[in-house]
Amino acid sequence: MNVHQKPETGTRVDPVTSSVLQGALENIAIEMGYKLMRMSYSSIIRESEDFGAALIDEADQQLAEAKQSTPLQSGPIPGYVRGIRKWLAERGEEIRPGDVIMHNDPYAGASHGPDVAFAVPVFLDDALIGWSVTTAHHLDIGAHTPGSGGIVDAIDAYAEGLQLQAIKVYEEGRRNNQVWHMLRGNIRLPDLVLGDMEAQVAAARIGAQRFLELVQETGYETFLAAKEDMYDTAERQMRAAIAALPDGDYAATRYIDGYLDDPDPSRRDLPIAVTLKIRGDHMTVDLTGTADQVPDRPINMPLHGTVDCAIWLAIRSVLLDSAIHGEMPQNAGLIRPITIVAPEGCLANPTFPAPTIARFCPGTELANAVIQALGQVMPERVSGACGNGGGMVFTGQQGDGFWVQVELFSGSYGGRSGRDGMDSVDVLYANTRNNPIEDIESHVPLRIRRYELREGVAAPGKWRGGVGSIREVQFLAPGGASVESEGHKYAPNGLFGGAEGVPSQLVYHPADGGADVQLPSKLPWRGFKTGDRIEAVRACGGGYGDPLDRDPADVLDDVLDGYIDAAKARADYGVVIAGKAVDAAATEAARTAMRKNA
Incomplete structure (x- = not known):
């Protein structure tokens, strides 16, 4: 069945019934998320909340997601399911009750390799009626350097770690031990990562059980009719918001650093171009003009799993701002009026085996570009550009084992009409949290020497830009680090007379007292000595409006x-x-x- 095709049903439901069902489905997804957090071993799930949970219908459309999780984890889940079904169909394999399917293929719906999904099909009698799915970022996935983030020098998809393409880890309820043995032998942190994976399986099974119970209580025909009403309601809201805008083409371009220290110009100063084409109640997002893919560096963005989520998140946040429209359903109806066009072979639609693991920061700039384009028709609803996020991965060995700590960088929001930008928060399609200092220092040999807001650099505007943070980390034992970041050259732009923000920096302070070293925004894994310090200085968002109009x-x-x-x-x-x-x-x-x- 086509993802946008409506199933035939003669049953009709009233709006109250469909609203109650939407709330029940959302509560199931939220429960899945909290269960996953509490069962997880690693801080990136437990503390940073870098996970997703969602319920999907029989046509691979999203019913509801865990709203406390990051949109970049929950948003791609329908694509994961479509990718799973594609791979199983190609291999002639069937989906059966009791199956649990693992998947992380960025060319078949996944956001990137470290974000592994575990999908549980839900059957009513012998009929597949949907899916319960969890995703999470895993600290190691067997790539060519330790850790599963900051792998900024991968030359192809194979260098990024294990490719898990619709693998059944449970078949009809029976555990496939050979798969788990393979995982254990190819991951640097087997106890931690496999513990997190088992937590995902358990949370997805809980969601599947709750989903089935809800359908049985509601009745399947009533459920089918109610979910279509849910989709139609969300679609009408989005179409009405688009129709309220003047027809026309509205364009914006953002640049990413790429690899500023690379002599090859095709790897640096790369444009991400967006043209919004509004015609009636439909919007086409055309990415023509975006830079070509970088075939041997992993800053390419999967079209399904990253690009689509960045676009949907930006459009929904501006057009259907919950501060104005109230609580909004997160289901497949919201995306029906939106078409995405991305030339094959560009950064936003790469071809296999171009690597994609460092797709996060370019995706943030894509969302920034969409919002800047929307500012031409909705100036009162957008912000100056946001300071980008990213992350730093610290690693080391303890005896014959490894330790890994992922530090997710906060960003900052630009100012907007009536409000200053928010300081030191994750932005746009990520809402992950930073790790508490106490948690870090009690588990790995690192010390946080400084964690504070930048001073004296807020971007001027009638509504000033938010400020980034400074986080300085010291090695208490020999180790290594790698960094994925953006915006070290290109500052967040201001809007309507507001000033541009201030770029990010990364500074290495040697333990031996040698001269400080400015590091690039993309740092492949390198070793550091005991006492070495790395200082991450994060970008400040752009201002909004004439500074001379500020109170x-x-x-x-x-x-x-x-x-x-x-x-x-x-x-x-x-x-x-x-x-x-x-x-x-x-x-x-x-x-x-x-x-x-x-």
Whole structure:
């Protein structure tokens, strides 16, 4: 059945019934998420919440997702299921009750290799009625360097780790021990990773049980009719939001660093181009003009699993902002009015075996570009560009085993109409958390020397940009690190007179007291000595609106809070601070002069 095709059913339901069913499905997905968090071994799931959970219908459409998880984990799950079914069909294998299927193929729906899904088919009698699926980022997946993030020098998909293409880890309820033996022998942290995988299986089974019980209680015909009403309701909301916009083409381009230290120009300064084509109640997102794929570096983005999720998240967040529209259903109806066009062989639609493991940061800039394009028709609903995220992977050996710690970088939001940008948070299609310092220092030989907000660099605007963080990590034993980041050259742009933000930095402080070293935004794995420190300085979001229109009282608060100093208040905002107060007369004179000279 086509993913957008509606099943035939003569049953009709009232809106209350479909709303109750939507809530019940969402509660099941949320329960799956919390169960997974509590059963997991690793901090990246337990603390950072880098996981997904969702329920999928018989036509591979999303019914509901765990809203506490990251959109980049839950959003791709329908694509995972389509990829699973594709691989099983090609091999002539059937889906049976009791199966649990593992999948991480980025060319068949997965977001990238470390995000492994475990899918449990749900049967009513002998009929497949849907799926319960969990995804999670795993700390090692058998790639050519330790850890499963920051592998920024992989030359192809094979260098990124195990490719798990619709593998049955349980067949009709029986555990396939040979698969688990294979995993254990090819992963550097077998106890931790396999423990997390078993937690995923358990959480997905809980979801499948709850799903089946709900359908049995509701009645299958009623369930089918209610879910179509759920989809139709979400679709109508999205179509109405698109139809309220003027027809036209609206374009924006963001650049990514790529590999700034690489002599090959095809690997650096790469455009991500977006044109939104609005026609009535339909929107086409055309990525023509985006840079060609980089065939031997992993910053390519899977079309299904990364690109589509970045686009859907950006459009839904702006057009159907929950602060205005209230609680919104997260189901397949929201994406029906949106078509994505991406030329084959570009960064946003690579061809196998181009590597994709470091797709996160380019995807963030894609979402940034979509939002900047929407700003041309909805200026009051968008923000200045966000400071990018990314992450750093620390690794080392303890005896004959490994330790791995993934540090997910926070970003920062740009200012928006009526609000300053948010400081040091994960942005756009990621809402993962950073790890508590106490958790890190109690499990691995690292010490967090500094963790604070940047000072004196908030981007000016009527509504200032959010500021990034500084996190400095010291090795307490020999180890290694790798880094996946963006925005070390290209600052987040401001909007409507707001200033651009400040780029990120990565600084190496040698233990021997040698000169500090500025590291690139992409750092392949390298060794570090005891006492070495790495300082991650994160980007600040762009400002929104003319800084001279900012309330002087807000500027004073920024000075008192350390976002800027008095000199910057005078230079950027024309606000004169005397002691701990605004000099109103001097401020009026300064702003008048600045407007005259603008």
